[in-house]
Amino acid sequence: MIKVFNLYKSYGGISPVLLDITFDIQEGEFVFLTGQSGAGKTTLFKVLFGWEKFDRGQILVGGINVGKLNEKNLYQLRRKVGIVFQDYKLLSKKTVFENVAFAQQIIGADMKTVRTKTWNALKNVGLVKKKDSYPSQLSGGEQQRVSIARAIVNDPELILADEPTGNLDSEISREILALFEKINQQGKTIIIATHSTEILRKKERRHLLLKGGKLHQS
């Protein structure tokens, strides 16, 4: 699903943020990307979905060579990837349903498909009853569920979740992780970036450790 070879990325400073990173992730895998704050987890994610460019190396995501993409065809990569953010990035003026449907509308799905897929995604994350609520009326855990529903509604092959439990208490975090496991069982590849050692202790999954820009364990 993902192949990364000798990846370098710097912001112009002395030490690169990502230094000679090489790893691969198989289709259907569930992987944790760990490391302390500032280790380069978010940068690696941004590079993986084409939000930031990289200096050297090669990245293949679902058969797409990320380095060869330009602004106009980046959408091909992003339609293969569902993204979940720590701060949810929900649109405050849209309801739960509209937030999830938004992901469908912007790829040009017809109205009937938008309705069906949005409904299914909300059902998947257990938020059907809250479909008409606005983000401000939801708890942190519920907002993260909306964000997950939005990430899966376009049926991507890969889900990248950047600190999805970073703002949540341990009870809700467990629920969110359970939700990711459920999605993983449906065949999706999942990478979760986290600095929480508690999560890693409880979940026996493969994890990649980023330290000082280098990948230490794989």
Add this chain to the structure above:
Amino acid sequence: MNLFSFNIVKSTLSNIKSNKQLFLLSVATNFIAFTVLGLFFLLFVNLNMLFSSWDKHIQLIVYLDDKISNSNKKKIELLFNSNNKIKSIVFISRDQAWKSFRGKFSSKSKFITSLNFNPLPDSYTLRFASGPDRLKNIRVFSEKINNEKGIESVEYGEKWISRFEQFMIFLRGFILTFGVVLFSGMILIISNTIKLSIYSRKDEIDLMSLLGATHRFVKAPLLLEGVLQGVMGALLSLASVKLVHLYIIFQFQGSLQSIFRGFDFNYLTNPIIYSIITTGVIIGFLGSSFSANQFLNRRNLE
């Protein structure tokens, strides 16, 4: 309307709705700029019409030397007849001219009645065929015959015609320069309005890109918004120039008709109307393109 167009229109309307004040401000600024330009065009069009109506009355008067020989006179008449641009040739003898002159002006000046000799020469009044080159034909022919033996002078109001022509050239240049300055200014205004509109919806636009919207899908509503600003400014300005036109007709048409015989105060010509609307489209498109491209191509710059 296909789904893509429907989504673009929907997204554009939603952008406008959420940034109503900015949108209206930009339309108003464009409206003012286009109105100023439109008023200059109105002046230009009517002065041009006035000039054309005068042009129809311009005739070449050839004054003959008092001592002209018959052979020279015949030679000159031959020159007139050989020019196919000349529509009519009227000979006015010095006696006819003096009679007509005295008839017109003797009541206004005692000096004229006290003159006991005829100071006027024989002359020919030449009318040229109408057409776009009429004035040029008159000018060329007058230069050609000016030094002919037996001709004292030629007259067609050359001085004021060339002054008026120079003024029209100046006005054309002024409108062009003014238009270019306004054009750049309006592009800048629309570009900044779209920029503000983009930044007020930055999160949503970023999210669209992150979730896999095509470049075209993100950009098209922004371009449409800019084009709408330009076109609406242009259309409103045309309406306001029309109001000025109607006001002038209502208030001054009678006076204008009596001062300039047969002159009608006209509205902008169709090519000018289409040009103003097209300029609105171009300005809107360019202005919004600058901002949209700048925003969408900023990856890795933050």
